[in-house]
Every structure is written in structure tokens, then in C-alpha cells.
């Protein structure tokens with residue numbers, strides 16, 4: 011009886027979002043298993059797919075096509091991850107294929123190569139000149155040889171066809187190794203013989219002798235470097251059978267040249283001891299329990315993580331440590347590599363695709379026991395997890411913004427349940443959702459209220475920028491901040507200046523007629539980028555030059571609004587010309603490794619001031635930073651976002667944790683136009699508990715999370731009326747099926763109603779208990795298939811991060 015594989019194919023579309031059946035050729039029956047990638051025929055194409063199940067028989071057995079290729083020798087997705095993908099589909103409304111792909115390094119995603127294949131007799135000239143005697147060529151080759159017009163003609167005559175083939179991008183890196191073939195004595199002889207006429211070869215022979223003694227091989231490159239010879243010399247010696255080349259599999263290791271100083275577990279403070287006790291109890295008894303570890307900045311949370319992981323590894327289990335992308339600094343990596351060395355795999359977006367793939371393989375093969383990584387590391391292919399830690403659990407980057415819209419915290423909790431292991435959510439400023447769950451005893455609350463060594467939290471001074479304006483100071487820097495910076499420079503201490511970029515951008519406006527340059531495709535003004543001297547749309551990527559005159563009235567009084575980091579840097583240098591400044595923003599950190607380089611330069615004292623956006627708020631732990639200035643604390647407060655207060659509080663608390671980590675007490679200066687705002691006042695007092703109480707009161711009053719769950723439904727269409735009609739229809743369909751208590755906000759056009767020439771409409775559901783809601787929404791998506799195929803876009807985003 012032939013076996014049949016159920017395959018999820020790599021076509022992210024509504025109509026193909028289900029398993030397809032394929033026959034397993036007899037020769038592969040023993041190999042193919044659920045979780046493996048295969049190549050299958052689909053329509054006229056060959057595409058990649060994931061086997062999710064194997065069955066004996068199906069109804070349409072006779073008409074089935076067979077699997078044509080196997081891309082893995084063992085499953086790349088475990089039973090656990092396949093099971094998880096089912097739940098992800100339900101919770102995120104994404105296609106199954108997108109969920110499966112999200113779990114693997116991008117290098118393992120399918121890549122297709124277009125081929126041109128001969129299907130009918132060609133003339134001799136065509137066969138030999140075009141196809142070089144072969145019967146197919148890649149599209150790329152045809153393109154580079156300028157053959158496409160000729161080939162198009164053959165296509166018309168039905169003599170060739172275009173086909174797609176799956177290419178496995180995931181390539182293992184190989185390095186060329188050298189091994190000696192002679193005995194020590196033979197080499198000694200040859201050395202003497204060639205000393206005069208080929209001294210270089212003699213030198214290589216000496217190195218080979220030492221390799222022989224140490225019983226080691228060397229890479230060809232290393233040997234060339236050591237003996238200072240070219241590869242030609244080695245090739246000559248290989249010809250004489252003195253040495254041989256072979257290939258060895260190697261990992262691309264971004265941390266190859268770094269030496270990590272070994273660190274030991276520190277004796278814990280009594281508070282640390284108190285919080286780690288119940289965690290270790292859960293580890294020891296394989297108990298699934300979610301802990302919320304709330305610890306002020308610098309309270310030694312990381313040491314608690316390290317010692318928990320150490321216990322887990324001692325028990326033969328593995329650990330996942332999630333860190334927000336921007337907090338995954340070299341320092342953070344060093345703390346884990348310093349404690350656990352080679353057992354640590356690191357995954358973050360700064361790595362190349364190949365490096366990520368290699369780190370993933372280290373985990374998969376069991377060589378790494380610990381992964382430290384950003385959001386997607388939550389899918390690390392460990393088989394026996396002992397703990398999952400989500401540091402800075404309040405960070406919004408844990409939720410993926412596009413499909414599949416999963417939240418890494420939810421995935422962590424799911425996997426913790428599957429593996430019967432504890433999950434630790436850590437933060438100095440827990441999200442309201444998590445803090446409220448701890449209140450309800452769904453999570454176990456653990457607190458670290460003091461900094462290690464009783465260091466005090468820094469003083470926070472709030473400056474009302476309205477007063478500065480009244481006093482005639484129009485710059486971005488309050489007088490007292492300027493003086494404090496000068497003081498630090500004089501003492502050789504360092505300052506960090508933070509520009510809050512949320513909800514804010516630089517744009518240009520005509521002073522004569524008020525014209526603002528907008529994007530032709532979207533409802534948004536273009537952002538000024540001085541580095542490329544262009545105006546860019548942050549939504550669709552449209553780019554144009556900076557206008558010299560007003561496109562509307564042709565006047566010449568164009569004004570630049572907003573304060574980008576570049577402009578602030580210029581201004582800073584005009585008030586404090588002696589300052590040495592390092593600027594860190596998207597523009598200066600675009601190149602790979604730039605982020606690390608800038609931080610290292612700052613740590614080594616090459617600058618007095620580090621000026622940057624949000625990305626510098628986290629993870630900076632340099633003892634010489636004694637002053638932090640927040641230039642505009644309140645840009646987020648004006649946004650129509652119910653989390654604006656929470657985000658502002660988190661950001662200010664985070665930066666307030668930076669200065670004064672050494673022996674000198676730190677200071678924070680916060681510039682704002684809303685000095686009385688509770689988020690700013692309570693951040694000044696480092697009072698999370700009062701902030702939590704106040705914010706919960708506001709959320710209760712406004713019927714927002716965590717009191718209510720939320721779902722955002724979006725429609726979009728090139729035709730505005732279609733988008734509006736559809737959202738209305740969706741609401742009419744669900745409304746009768748919902749309880750009285752549920753609130754429907756909208757429909758309304760999105761706050762940016764037109765993006766890339768599509769119109770967006772949305773509505774928000776706020777509900778307390780709707781057990782059928784997700785099923786209803788899945789059904790609506792299903793029944794909208796026809797419209798979706800004709801250009802409608804319909805998306806459902808549970809617990810959206812923003813209502814805009």
C-alpha cells in the first residue's frame with residue numbers, strides 16, 4: 011500500500027491554505043517523515059512544501075501526483091513545532107505556510123530558479139549556440155547572455171518552456187583544509203633537499219612537521235598566512251604528494267575572533283536568593299509555572315537568569331533567553347558567552363543569513379544548549395527545554411508586525427506548557443497585561459526592589475520647555491542641560507542624549523502658503539533625510555529630491571520642521587563646540603556591525619556624548635555614563651494611542667536606569683512640554699506601582715486592555731468604496747453573534763487612510779468573553795475568498811499594538 015504525504019505548499023494564498031496529498035515514491039518511504047521539506051509538482055510549477063502528516067490511503071489516491079524531491083534528510087520541524095503551528099494559525103489568522111516558515115531560518119525558505127527547457131526539436135544552431143548542447147539553461151544565464159528575445163521566439167513556437175525549480179538556499183560552509191602526507195623524517199629529508207631552490211616550500215614543510223607532532227590539520231588559508239606563501243606553493247606541494255587538500259564543514263561564526271572572559275556565578279544578594287528559590291524549585295521538579303520577575307533597573311535580574319540557566323544545563327536540559335533586538339548588544343552576548351562559552355548560540359538580525367542558519371544548526375544538533383536571541387529565537391529547535399526567559403517582556407518588538415502576527419511571549423508560554431518547564435517574564439516595567447495577570451495569580455510575582463550594592467537610582471530633573479521658550483531659549487537644549495553636559499566634559503565623564511522618535515518626523519513646509527510635501531501614493535507627509543538629501547515616504551518607500559521652491563506657490567521660503575538626530579547633532583555642536591559626539595540612529599547603523607562599533611568607540615571614551623534614538627535606551631551598562639538627557643519626553647503623548655502613557659513611562663524608566671552604574675551617582679534630565687503628566691511625574695519618582703494603579707484606573711474607565719481583549723479588523727482596496735463597503739459588511743455579519751457587552755469601534759478610515767494607492771478601513775472590537783469570536787472571524791475570512799482573489803485585503807489582528 012503506497013503511503014501518502016499531506017503537504018503544506020509554499021503558496022501563501024487563501025485557496026491553497028490547506029494540506030495537499032502526494033504519493034510518496036517507494037524509494038523514499040523510509041525517509042520521508044512529518045516536518046521535512048519536500049519538492050512537489052503544483053499546477054505547472056515545482057514548489058517547496060512541508061510534510062505535516064503521513065497517511066495510508068485517501069479518496070483520490072489514483073489521481074495523486076508524487077513527491078519529486080526531498081530537501082532534508084531528517085525533519086526540520088519537530089512534532090512539537092508542528093503542533094504549535096496549528097495553534098498559531100488559529101490565534102494569528104495567518105496562513106499555515108507562513109507560520110511554518112516563521113519557525114525556520116530564512117535561508118531554509120524556498121527559493122525558486124527559473125529554467126528554460128527544450129521540449130521540441132531545435133535547429134542545430136539553436137541547440138548548440140543557444141543551449142550549448144544541453145537541454146536547459148537557467149533564466150539568469152539567458153538574461154546575462156542577452157538571449158531572452160531569441161528565446162521568447164522559441165517559446166512562441168512552443169519549442170521551449172519555462173519551469174520553476176526549487177533551490178535549497180541553505181548551504182553549509184566548507185573550508186579547504188591541508189593535511190601532511192609525509193612522515194616527519196621524509197619531510198626532514200625533503201626540507202634539506204629544497205632549502206636552497208625552494209625555501210618557501212621548506213618553510214611550509216616545517217609548519218607541516220609541527221602539525222604532525224600536534225596531530226592537527228590546518229586550513230589552507232591559515233597555513234598560507236603562517237608561512238607567508240601563496241596558494242600556488244601549496245598546490246605545487248600537493249602535486250608532489252607531500253600534502254593533500256580536503257574540505258571540512260565549518261560554521262560561520264560571527265564571534266570567531268572574540269575571546270570571552272570566563273565569569274563565575276556571583277554570590278547572590280538576599281533578594282536575588284529569594285526570587286531564584288521558587289524558580290529553581292520549578293526547574294528541579296519540571297513544573298510549568300510562569301513567573302513575572304519585576305526588578306528595578308540594575309537589580310541583578312540577569313544574574314538570576316544566568317544562574318537559573320546554569321542549573322537547567324546541569325540537569326541536561328536547554329534554555330531559551332529572549333532579549334529585544336535593540337538590547338542584544340555585544341555586552342549582553344558577552345555576559346552569556348562569558349558564563350557558558352561555546353554552549354551559547356546567538357540569533358539576531360545583525361547576523362548574515364548564513365550565520366543565522368549555522369547558529370540554528372548548532373541548536374538543532376544539540377551542540378548549543380542555550381540560545382540568546384530576539385523574537386524568532388523562541389522557535390529554537392530544542393527537544394528538552396528547562397526554562398524560557400523573556401527579558402524586557404513589555405517590549406512591543408516581541409510582537410511581529412506582519413504575518414504571522416505572533417507574540418513571542420505567548421509562544422514562550424505555550425512551549426513552557428508543552429515542555430513542563432518554568433517561563434520567566436522579566437522587566438523593570440512589566441506590561442499592564444502581565445502585571446494584571448500576576449495580580450490575578452495566573453503568574454507568580456517575584457520582586458527585586460533594590461539595586462545590587464544598594465546603589466541609588468539617579469535623580470531625575472524635569473524641565474518644562476515652555477519656560478525655556480519664555481526665557482528666549484529656542485534651542486533643543488535647556489540651559490541647565492547644556493551646563494550639565496559641559497560639566498561632564500570637563501570631568502571626563504560621559505553623557506547620553508536621547509531623542510524620542512515615536513510619532514514624530516522631520517518634514518518641510520512652505521512658510522508662504524503652508525504647503526507640506528506629501529507622498530503621491532499615501533496620505534502622509536514625506537520625511538526629510540539629510541544623509542541621502544532626499545524626501546522619503548516611510549510607508550511605501552517613495553523617494554524624491556528636496557524641493558528648492560514650493561511646488562504650490564513657487565515661493566522660496568521653505569522651512570524644515572522637526573528635529574531629526576542629524577539636526578540635533580548640528581545644534582549640539584553649535585552650543586557646545588568642544589563636544590565629541592557619536593550619533594546613533596537608523597542612518598548611522600545601517601551597515602552590518604556599525605551598531606557594535608559605535609558602542610565600542612563610546613565605551614572606550616572616544617566621545618563625550620552618545621546621541622541617538624530609542625535604540626540607545628537599552629542595555630547600555632557603562633560605568634562612565636553619569637548623565638542622561640531625554641530631549642523630548644512627550645512626543646508620544648499626543649498620539650491617539652491608549653498605550654502612550656505606558657510607553658512613555660517605560661522609556662523614561664529604562665533610560666533612568668542607565669547612568670550611575672559605576673561608583674558616581676547618576677543624573678537624568680527630562681525635557682518636556684507636559685511636566686505634569688502622570689507618566690512623567692511617576693517615572694521621575696521611579697514609582698512603578700503607583701503608575702500601574704493609575705494606568706489601570708484609566709484603562710478600566712476607557713474599557714481598554716487588560717480589562718478588555720481587543721481585535722483589529724482591517725480592509726483595504728484600491729477602490730475606496732469597496733474597502734468601506736466590506737468593513738461595513740463584516741460588522742453587520744458579526745454584530746448579531748456577539749454579546750451585549752462587546753463594543754465595536756468604527757468603522758473608520760485608518761489614521762493613514764491611503765498607503766501605496768490602497769485605501770484602508772478598520773474597526774476595533776473590545777470584548778470580555780466571546781468564546782466563538784475567533785471561529786466567526788475565521789469563517790468570514792473563508793467566505794471572503796472570492797473578493798480576496800479580486801484584490802480585496804482583509805486582515806484580523808488580535809491584541810493589536812496600536813489602534814492607529
Ligand SMILES: Nc1ncnc2c1ncn2[C@@H]1O[C@H](COP(=O)(O)OP(=O)(O)OP(=O)(O)O)[C@@H](O)[C@H]1O
Nearest residue numbers: 276277278279305307308309310311312313462667
Ligand atoms: N549578586 C551580585 N553580586 C555582585 N554584583 C552583582 C550581583 N548581581 C548582579 N551584579 C552586578 O550588578 C550589575 C547590574 O546587574 P544586572 O545587569 O543583572 O541587572 P538587571 O536587573 O538585569 O539590569 P537592567 O534591567 O537595568 O539591565 C551588573 O554589573 C552585575 O554584574
Ligand SMILES: [Zn+2]
Nearest residue numbers: 529532547550
Ligand atoms: Zn508613500
Ligand SMILES: [Zn+2]
Nearest residue numbers: 520523560563
Ligand atoms: Zn508655497
